[in-house]
Amino acid sequence: MFKRTIFTCSVLLALAFSGCSSLKNTDSSKATVISAADFGLIPDDGIDDTRALQSALSVCRNHHRATLKFEKGQYDFHPEFGKDIYFFISNNDEGLKRTIFSLNECRNLTIEGTDSSFMFHGCVNPFIVNNSEDITFKDFSIDFSRTFHSEGIILENNEEGMDVEILPDFPFTVHRGTLLFTGHAKPEEKLTTVSKGEIYGSSHMLEFDTKKRETAYMARDFYFKPITGYPARPLGGRKVRILVPGLKGTPGNTMVFGPNHRNYPGFVLSDSSDIRFSNVTIHHAGGMGIIGQRTRNITVDSCKVTPSGKRMLSTTADATHFVNCTGFITLNNNLFENQKDDATNIHGIYVQVVEKSTGNKILVALKHAQQFGFDFLKPDMKVELVRGKSMITYATATVKSVNRINKQLTEVTFQKALPDSIQVGDALAEIRDYPDVTISNNIIRKNRARGMLLNCRGKTIVENNTFHSPGAAILFEGDSFFWFEQGGVTDCVIRNNTFDNCLFGVWGKAVIDVKAGIREDRENSRYNHNVLIENNTFRVYDEGTLLNAYCVDGLTWRNNKVEKTNAYPARDKKFKRFEINYCDNVSIDDRTE
């Protein structure tokens, strides 16, 4: 009589990924081409293609190597026939995801779009790849008919706040004093105590320069505590007064209203290997464009993250982001623009020691809400033990067993007794086959915040890219008190790049910046190692800092060129070209300046 609710969840897991679940060992290198049209996926007919897609994907599973090929055109994907799966997605939001392309335990599959456009409607997760190998995405774009952010033109500032004109693509209502962004659907007639409604919740704003199509010069994020909409009064038509004194912006510029979640990243890659993107354009996602976690070998080549139509924003968070990945990560020949956060961030995750239970047993916690459920600790895994405030690795240990208590807490037993010196507040991270990172020939521009966050201990090469970032173009981060992201490069080369008028915003102290979260023992802590910066061109609009190094051991700056421009007004502040603190073995050869 009883199994029903658990059944619900099991079925949810079992069926959620029915799309493709073969892991066959038959030896055939030739892919079977499966025509999407044969399953009723007809381009440009305006009909929801999700149900037909599920059929097509379930046939793909019967082939050792398959290419699902779409005829060129637009395909529409609505929520109704999506799969449900509860998913923890690092640096995005966990939740029950209504997923369109759900690829689980899938092998040797190519999604060949033939330059088609995949248009997603409503609150759906476009792609989740889990427990899969050898998946290629090529020659298509993804977009949403209603973005998770909204945009308006700033009309004027006044004592009450700011007047804006919401742009036509972004439906809204002002209901009982609150500006709420909505879907295209007809609003619910009857409100009750349990009304949910179709609301595109927003809790932060950022001003963009309408003409330059980038974050406005020195614009700051305007954050709100968790809300769904803003205090406001309708002014008629699409004009609204946002009743927040102190909110200011330049009339004519575009206010971007950011979503209060990261529920709908474009592509989620989890616990998989050999994933390739080729000529894929991501126009929008309600979260990151591509997020890889615990995945081996990822290639993103000749892809774009760029807004469609007249929109100012592309994805509402980072273009790409990789967490606890292994093997290699290659980002080549891509355009990453106008996303609402960094172009990439490649890092690990720290858990915090919250209790010393016995000699070889501790209780650890995932601390950042967007890392909850990131269960990376496994038997036989080697981990480093790190002092929470100095970030100094003082020991290693090997896991014997783990007991997950909930999405935050895990009891970890080690094969041997831990050092007596282990303390509550220390951090712990996987020592893994850190990926080799190649980032070359990309254009990174006009997004909020930084270009690349380099926090990976594998060989990291960044070359021939052009950066036009409002913050630091390159940032080395890592801390164990706020973001709990494991960083610390060991061999990083930054060469032949053009840093084109970066730092026109507030997100960084230098074009190449180190922000590692070392709060004590700075004299001894050296978190980043062996950074070579050579043959780059720095086009700068003022005398701002080019390099801010902090707790680095081994840094060479040579043969870089600096060109002065008039792209922006100079900042009203004195800077040092090079800020070097608590570093060893630093060589700065700035003769070419």
Add this chain to the structure above:
Amino acid sequence: MFKRTIFTCSVLLALAFSGCSSLKNTDSSKATVISAADFGLIPDDGIDDTRALQSALSVCRNHHRATLKFEKGQYDFHPEFGKDIYFFISNNDEGLKRTIFSLNECRNLTIEGTDSSFMFHGCVNPFIVNNSEDITFKDFSIDFSRTFHSEGIILENNEEGMDVEILPDFPFTVHRGTLLFTGHAKPEEKLTTVSKGEIYGSSHMLEFDTKKRETAYMARDFYFKPITGYPARPLGGRKVRILVPGLKGTPGNTMVFGPNHRNYPGFVLSDSSDIRFSNVTIHHAGGMGIIGQRTRNITVDSCKVTPSGKRMLSTTADATHFVNCTGFITLNNNLFENQKDDATNIHGIYVQVVEKSTGNKILVALKHAQQFGFDFLKPDMKVELVRGKSMITYATATVKSVNRINKQLTEVTFQKALPDSIQVGDALAEIRDYPDVTISNNIIRKNRARGMLLNCRGKTIVENNTFHSPGAAILFEGDSFFWFEQGGVTDCVIRNNTFDNCLFGVWGKAVIDVKAGIREDRENSRYNHNVLIENNTFRVYDEGTLLNAYCVDGLTWRNNKVEKTNAYPARDKKFKRFEINYCDNVSIDDRTE
């Protein structure tokens, strides 16, 4: 290399209920008494008892029949060591539930509180009982240190809106123009694009009479579209101006700010049997007090739903609620007061036919968001086919197999071809062993909305109760277009009750009211049957309607007494004492009036 995320979910399911998972067949009727104190559950020490509780519950599982006995005092339960499980809870909100008492596949267990107080802190689910048998809860109370609703005193109405003084137990902030209720924790210092914060979101208000401690005379719910807080300006101290023109109330009265969710019901009973509550007091829950779904035999005896301290509200939704239950439901000798919805509602659930696929196959949808994931359809189950607009059952059928697509959609194949007349828009519900319902010797008063919603086809007896409900004391409902709740009594006796000045609010047309959602073919549809109303006393403050009957076949009204009072001002409207429409076999003997 890959199983991790799925592992996450599986572990989540497997471990979430480690509390008690024995279903042993050893024959021993004597319970082993297990002392909570032996596991470190020490009353009144202010320490989080959740971890110790998990140990105690896991020992209970080793006994065929166990009583977990608490020494008298207060026990505190915080989220940190709770279990996670994704749960679909009918008429409440689905989600990943951080659960304190998680009882899964548990048998013959008594939680004996010895009049203790179980105090819950933060966002937790106190009790989830799943797949279990013979569970008794006795002699304890539950409460939350921070309620999910908030309360304030109305100071004045003005052109801008309403001034209130938020009461001290309900922490709040006004941040950038929005009144947000918060937890007791120190607010987050740093806001980012991913800040969540500890917000007690609210999206509707209802005025209560501070002196009478009940919903204010004729007060209406004041609903907002999905928001977390209200446009507002701080006035100093705990005074706030809510900037919503049109919001009005009586100065001195209490405004109750209802939560924008039903995430934290007190006791969830799912797919279980023989559950008893005895002398359990529910002071608060963020949702319903007791919600039973697909459960057999439930007894609630000598329990209370009542606010603690000076609070106006108890639970933020119904005191009790039972969906697709079987066997019997007994509610005797209870007090249900000041909850923010009905005292009980006993009903089934309809799915809607959304596609005729083949002769014996249809696609059905759960339509109300708080029914998503309520997967009741099973092979060999007998169902009724119901016309969506007339609510007439026109056929029955037996399920052969089901294919769940997601939490809303299911493909159902039947053992035989369905009638040709089946239409998209028809409804379908389980024909089950409808429970016999006994509701006697209860006091139901001062809550929002109605007393009892009787929508069960088993024998239903309501006797010796006292109702003081602002809406209908007894309501017969059921529809297949909004709530999708299956109703329709077949044998209902309402006798020896006192209806004490009901209808002082807006939730109903009559003291005994029928609101069945029949929208066409009213001449033929008879949804409720065989209702006997006798020997009751109706204390009334005006000439309002005592009985509103609609599409009923068989109704007898006899030997009821009406007493006039001056409890409230008479409503400025003409009423008929008896409204009888589209009924057959009605006998009204109102001689005793």
